[in-house]
Amino acid sequence: MGKERLQRYSLAGPENQAATAAGLAGADWFRSDVPRKRMKELMRRSDYPAIRDTVIWLGLIAASGGLAIAFWGTWWDLPIFLVYGTLYGSTSDSRWHETGHGTAFKTRWLDEGLYQLASFMIMRDPTIWRWSHARHHTDTLVLGRDPEIAAMRPARLARLIANFAGLVDVPIAFRLMFLHAAGRLSPDEADFVPEPERHKVYRTARIHLAIYAVTIALAIGLRSWLPVLLIGGPRLYGAWLLNVYALTQHAGLGENVLDHRLNTRTVKMCTVNRFLYWNMNYHVEHHMFPLVPYYRLPELHEEIKHDCAPVYPSIWAAYREIIPAILRQLRDEEHYVRRELLPGATPLHVPTPANDGRGLPLAAATAA
């Protein structure tokens, strides 16, 4: 089961060719009809919201980091590091995401600067993941094509749980950093990173490894865990919230469909969570219209919500669906959560008869 499952999701396996042959690669996806004039308003960028939010975010990280140093060696450090680590190890994900799309700031160098910083914090190579995420948008949850499927079917449950403490992502990140520093890519990465871009990957890996080497040297020199808890370590002990948010995006939903209303969730969240997650909870809207900056997504949601499946009223409501779906998929890999569109919504977008949303492995189906 394990090997077969990994092969189904591998970009270097037979599913890639099968998806391409079935017309699922680079296909035409559904988009709700929003008048051009309104879309232009929604796509317009401004530096102010992202500068404001970034100043607050970096300010909170600096303040909690400063307090962590000041209270080092006391029990006060437990709650302080929980705050610092979560801001560093979880919320850098949403900053990485928005700046990776280039939509957060109007000024390009601000966007690129935060992208580089957030990529370092979340331990993702900025070049690899720009291409990886482009592919995720082209072929969202298409087997053999999407490199960012968080929950396979059936899920690798132990790994999903362990990753709440970064125990999967971090070892992989370091293995890849060493691989990249040696001037090589993994087979999956080679599928979506063009040759002219690869030198950037190798250079960045060497810079990131050098920073971690200095951090470890400092820890050894000072005979203290403090440097590691401040740099790098938060990707382990602070990764829990990243996973709480990330699994709401697609876990348990239909694979190999060409309609984000079927394979993506929009989840209502409170103001604090929306600040920490930079409105990525409006995920259907984001996938349908990636040019809309995070601070305009609530307005876009109002424009298209009538054309979608019902929104999830809370994170809890999303998990009441996700957990049973993942557990059932352990026994029944054909199970998925079928989203029903609201009455009056544009009908499902099914341009190919090759798949009905169950996401059966195409290569296996063809062979059968």
Place this chain on the structure above:
Amino acid sequence: MAEWIAACAAGDIDPEDVIPFGHAGRAYAIYRSPDDTYHATEGHCTHEQTLLCDGLVEGGVIECPKHNGRFDYTSGKALGAPVLVDLRTYPVKVENGTVYIDVG
């Protein structure tokens, strides 16, 4: 050899915007800058062939609606990942309120 085709009326495009134009089975994108200069490029992004006419036009740049790839629409130059191949551009002229592009 020049082949000038009437594409649209000058007023059909808002300042700092783009519209699609099709001719002989090919897609084009026609732009109007804030300074009322007109420009034309091929209609699809060079990355994954998404139509550019749904993209964002701002500061002399067209941004692809699918992956946010950015091009200078006056020169066609690709401005960074995920677009690495320049757009083809076409000469444009405006005569008597009509925008013509040279598709030759």
